[in-house]
Amino acid sequence: MANVPEGLYYSKDHEWLRVEGETGTVGITDHAQHSLGDVVYVELPKSGETFAAHDTFGSVESVKAVSELFLPVAGEVTEVNESLTDEPEKVNTDPYGDGWMLRVKLSNRGEVDSLLSAAEYEDYIGSLE
């Protein structure tokens, strides 16, 4: 069973969002990393780039396939997890911790309300199986 921690927001594209003040941290869920298999490369944007909600912000490549990454909410990138360049396996081993991908300055705090809670996301991935 996939790990779905409480206190995070989730998207149907299998990204998670941790909100601290005006800052959001984004990564992919345990369910996503499990479906992808061994991640071998993560392509991320540069700090300062801005995205609308649901925009593609990068891609993640596993031994199976390349998948796009979608930003759950609009924002400006303030920090990127550079360590994923050399250690993409962190996305598999610690998707909610060391495997984080981006920090963004949220453009619209209200957008968070449209995302799923842990319980809702768990129901959602349950419905996919």
Added chain:
Amino acid sequence: MTITKATTHVTQNEALVFERSQTGRRGYRLPALDVEETSPDELLPAELRREDDLEGVPELSEPDVVRHFTRISTWNYNIDLGLYPLGSCTMKYNSRLNEKVARIPGFANLHPLAPEEDAQGALQVMYELQQHLAEITGLPGVSLQPAAGAHGEMTGVMMIRAALDARDGTTSDEAQRRKLMLIPDSAHGTNPASAHLSGFTVKTIRSTSEGLTDLEHLRELCAAGEVAGLMLTNPNTCGIFERNIREICDIVHGAGGLVYMDGANMNALVGVARPGDMGVDVIHLNLHKTFSTPHGGGGPGSGPCCCTAELEPFLPVPRVVKTGAAAYKLDSERPQSIGRVKAFYGNFGMHLRALAYILTHGHDGLREATEAAVLNARYIAQGLAETFDRPFDSPPMHECLFTDKRQTRKGVHTLDIAKRLIDYGFHPMTIYFPLIVQGAMLIEPTESVGRAELQQFVDAMKEIAREAVEDAQTVLDAPHTTRVGRLDEAAAARKPVLRWRPAEKAAGA
């Protein structure tokens, strides 16, 4: 375990060619000069000359080289060994007759810069192949230039760009150009890449639960305006014929767009149905799939583009045209052409092979090949229907799609099934594609295989499914009988070793 197709067999070990090198060995010695020697200084500028006595280039005798390549060739699986069921790749038998024809000295030794009057035979071959491809696709304009499938795609998409600009008067008006290219979510990854490279913005069309293009979603995207075109594979990558193709084309045309068809799966249609009759504007064909020219290993490929009369002015130049009873020429006087997409005239050796294939089969033969390809895929689909999960119910065309859904309960995944298939003597199928199907296994037997081997394949797959339940570890650890066992693909991708170095240098690095 009942492995009938393969057995273990002694194979020769073989070092890399660099490691086999022995100083002073040679494959060929030139005779003594019988003219006066000229100093290299007079022939080549010093900066273009190498002064290290070819250090690092392997030194080997002719038998060393022949044995080296023969030994490593025996480690390989190839189309001449048996069924090669890579879905979407159409790994059909490459006939020896094709090779004989391609080696006719007048063709094989023809210089690409030979004047037209000395290359009439080659031009006739190209012209006649164009005529056949036009008849097969129902699309009269043909260019044989593109050197591969994705190259043909890009050529087609560039033609759409040029045709729309000419029609809408937006050739030099970037802002007014139609930019939106619609592509189903089941498409080959090369489709969005070709569209993007040609300056289009890609929007993805959803597939329905039947594995078909979602017409409602297509209508919705078309209604939003700005649609330049649609890129569609038919049958699609789920192996299902897009039965609404006429309506799909009508919707796109109604919105002012053009329809590009990816011809990757033409092996399901040749001699039976024509894209031109379905409403398609431009298509590429893969001669290395559908028309039996070599596929993989460098081919080279060939991806001709076929289009409607309306799009013909935009085809690449030079065009091969007929000027008299038996007279042909290269015509570059096409002001609206997108220009050249390849040096010279495409991979001519492949044109010869494809023409040989078409003429050997004839009308009836091409149709029979298509029917056999579809029948073979359905034989496998039927044979495995009770064993593996099928994501879509529609009858498959030339390839059939399964998933690992039933096997994952025991921890066995598509990758494991594919690896285990190697032990049974088969090349694995295409795995994890199309991307919209979790754990996809896409199987395309082609027409080049008889019932006995199809049944062997079905039996092997059933046996693997049984093992997945009773002895999952055997499947998880496969392959067991190959020179090397399961490779760590993740480590190979994360920490690739991209260059060989001598042992002492590698150790010191």
